[in-house]
Amino acid sequence: MFLRSFFIQTVWNFKGLLSVGICYALIPVAKRLYKSKSDYKKFMNRHLCFFNTHPYFSAYALGAIAKEEEEYVLKGIEVNEQIEKFKNALIGPLGAVGDQLFWGAIKPAAILVGFTGAAIIPNYEFKLIFLVIFLILYNFPHLFTRSMGLVRGYRSGYEIYRLLKIENFKYLNNIYRTIGAIAIGIFTGYFLTSAVSADWLAGAVFISSGIVAFFIRIWKKAVYWPVIIPILLTLLTGMIIP
Secondary structure: OOOHHHHOOOOOEOOOEOHHHHHHHHHHHHHHHOOOHHHHHHHHHHHOOOEOOOOOOHHHHHHHHHHHHHHHHHHOOOOOOHHHHHHHHHHHHHHHHHHHHHHHHHHHHHHHHHHHHHHHOOOHHHHHHHHHHHHHHHHHHHHHHHHHHHHHHHHHHHHHHHOOOHHHHHHHHHHHHHHHHHHHHHHHHHHHHHHHHHOHHHHHHHHHHHHHHHHHHHHHOOOOHHHHHHHHHHHHHHHHOO
């Protein structure tokens, strides 16, 4: 299941989103629990229904689903719509925690560290070291979540909702946000001092662009405009002043 979880997004589609990938990852469970062809088909149909969540945190769902399918078989109970309801209830919490943790903290921090090292260090070998650091920073929590998500999901079963709170991952979240803040501070400071030492006008444009981006972010609460407007401001300044 762990290896199959890497292919969850392979057959992503607008009808079932991750349903085919989830079903593919659960096939080892079906082979172990259901020997008759009719039960096997019922299992497949059950898990080809709509499902969507964060691809890494889907491991929690896989483990919990495997646990409940096993419980039904061991107790000799006919599987009903309870598992489908359980899956649907997991969509929101898994997606919310996964998006906040990975897309909101881990991925930006890892990219900023790699980009900062590659940008400010002239030595080619050290650039490669920062590339390795970037890959480690991102893939350590990624692989840990895929593997331990299966284990924790299987141990918890229906009680998995207790784990799916961002507060349970606050230390990891805070660590990566701090790493990202340090990286962007180093990057900004380096290019600010470089711009000022090379040309006072370039430094002034750099500072004014940052101030404009900051206030637009506060005023508009948007992501794209604080990036687009400083770029346009810089291009306009470059065309007006030779």
